[in-house]
Amino acid sequence: MSKRGLSLFVSAIMLTMFALTGCGGGAKAPEESKSVESSETAGESKSEEAKSEVSKDASKLIVVGYAQVGAESDWRTANTESFKSTFVPENGYELIFNDAQQKQENQIKAIRDFIQQEVDYIVLAPVVETGWDTVLQEAKDAGIPVILSDRMIKTSDDSLYTALVCGDFIKEGETAGHWLEDYLKSKNVAADEKINIVTLQGTIGASAQVGRTDGFANILGQNANWNMLAKQTGEFTQSKGQEVMESFLKQFDDIDVVVAENDNMAFGAIDAIKAAGKTCGPKGDITVISFDAVKAAFDAMIAGDLNASIECSPLHGPRVAEIIQKLEKGETVDKIQYVDESYFDTSMDLEKIKAGRAY
Numbered sequence: 336m337s338k339r340g341l342s343l344f345v346s347a348i349m350l351t352m353f354a355l356t357g358c359g360g361g362a363k364a365p366e367e368s369k370s371v372e373s374s375e376t377a378g379e380s381k382s383e384e385a386k387s388e389v390s391k392d393a394s395k396l397i398v399v400g401y402a403q404v405g406a407e408s409d410w411r412t413a414n415t416e417s418f419k420s421t422f423v424p425e426n427g428y429e430l431i432f433n434d435a436q437q438k439q440e441n442q443i444k445a446i447r448d449f450i451q452q453e454v455d456y457i458v459l460a461p462v463v464e465t466g467w468d469t470v471l472q473e474a475k476d477a478g479i480p481v482i483l484s485d486r487m488i489k490t491s492d493d494s495l496y497t498a499l500v501c502g503d504f505i506k507e508g509e510t511a512g513h514w515l516e517d518y519l520k521s522k523n524v525a526a527d528e529k530i531n532i533v534t535l536q537g538t539i540g541a542s543a544q545v546g547r548t549d550g551f552a553n554i555l556g557q558n559a560n561w562n563m564l565a566k567q568t569g570e571f572t573q574s575k576g577q578e579v580m581e582s583f584l585k586q587f588d589d590i591d592v593v594v595a596e597n598d599n600m601a602f603g604a605i606d607a608i609k610a611a612g613k614t615c616g617p618k619g620d621i622t623v624i625s626f627d628a629v630k631a632a633f634d635a636m637i638a639g640d641l642n643a644s645i646e647c648s649p650l651h652g653p654r655v656a657e658i659i660q661k662l663e664k665g666e667t668v669d670k671i672q673y674v675d676e677s678y679f680d681t682s683m684d685l686e687k688i689k690a691g692r693a694y
């Protein structure tokens with residue numbers, strides 16, 4: 336039996352046990368709980384029937400290996416949840432999930448394991464843009480389609496991946512720049528008044544970092560009075576964001592704007608600003624702009640600490656599932672799919688907007 340066959344056999348047994356004992360532990364399995372109810376009331380022969388039916392279904396599950404970046408931010412947690420709740424047996428999938436703890440070498444190892452297990456699809460959220468050609472060639476040689484999700488890669492051979500779904504990070508960076516232009520205008524800041532900016536960058540070399548940095552730089556280039564004092568990585572984490580902001584505050588006493596390339600680094604920066612005895616947000620000394628627009632960012636805006644957050648959707652699970660469904664039917668898919676995104680700031684009805692959001 337191939338490893339994939341073995342894994343399907345194991346899932347079939349597990350599913351059968353699930354159906355017979357009702358002990359799955361998951362909250363979101365209405366169909367499974369239905370089958371538990373019927374097998375509980377229908378006696379031996381019905382149970383046997385349920386058993387063979389479930390086994391048959393399990394053998395048809397599409398096996399997806401997801402090489403996830405890590406667990407560095409609220410965005411990432413929402414992204415993991417999106418995959419875990421989409422790629423479930425009730426939807427016809429078995430998900431093999433790997434958390435690479437922000438290390439490319441771990442992601443490469445995970446992809447090699449997926450190839451060994453002969454999964455049907457590999458989904459990769461590449462921690463950085465470069466260095467994927469060898470392992471993706473191995474996946475291609477094994478005939479396993481690779482779908483890039485969340486971030487993109489740099490490669491000279493586009494045939495190494497089937498599709499890509501992510502945010503348009505350059506556009507996000509430009510949106511942040513345009514937001515700042517409008518905000519300064521609304522405050523009647525003179526066009527020749529110097530605006531000192533620091534940037535907390537994401538993981539260096541990640542497409543979310545590269546795009547947001549470049550996009551913001553495009554708009555900075557059009558504003559002669561904007562002065563980028565320093566840029567440094569905060570690794571997309573709150574603790575590193577705080578640490579880097581502390582050092583910026585020691586180096587510069589005239590910071591006007593912080594651009595944090597994700598919400599969690601902004602939360603760390605806000606703590607550092609307050610600890611240094613300064614204030615931030617619409618009524619404070621320092622303007623803070625971030626990316627993602629997770630619920631905690633809405634709270635920070637409502638509290639008056641954060642000025643704006645540029646939206647970036649983590650809900651890629653259903654988007655990737657749609658791509659896989661099309662591929663299963665032999666349909667063609669768009670190679671690159673950018674998600675439509677907006678921004679939020681303190682001029683909006685944030686309580687209301689937050690209530691309608693999924694992450």
Ligand code: GYE
Pocket residue numbers: 407408409410411485486502543571596597598599626627647
């Ligand atoms: O902004 C950040 C996360 O790649 C878009 O990664 C993603 C980024 C997101 O850690 O919070």
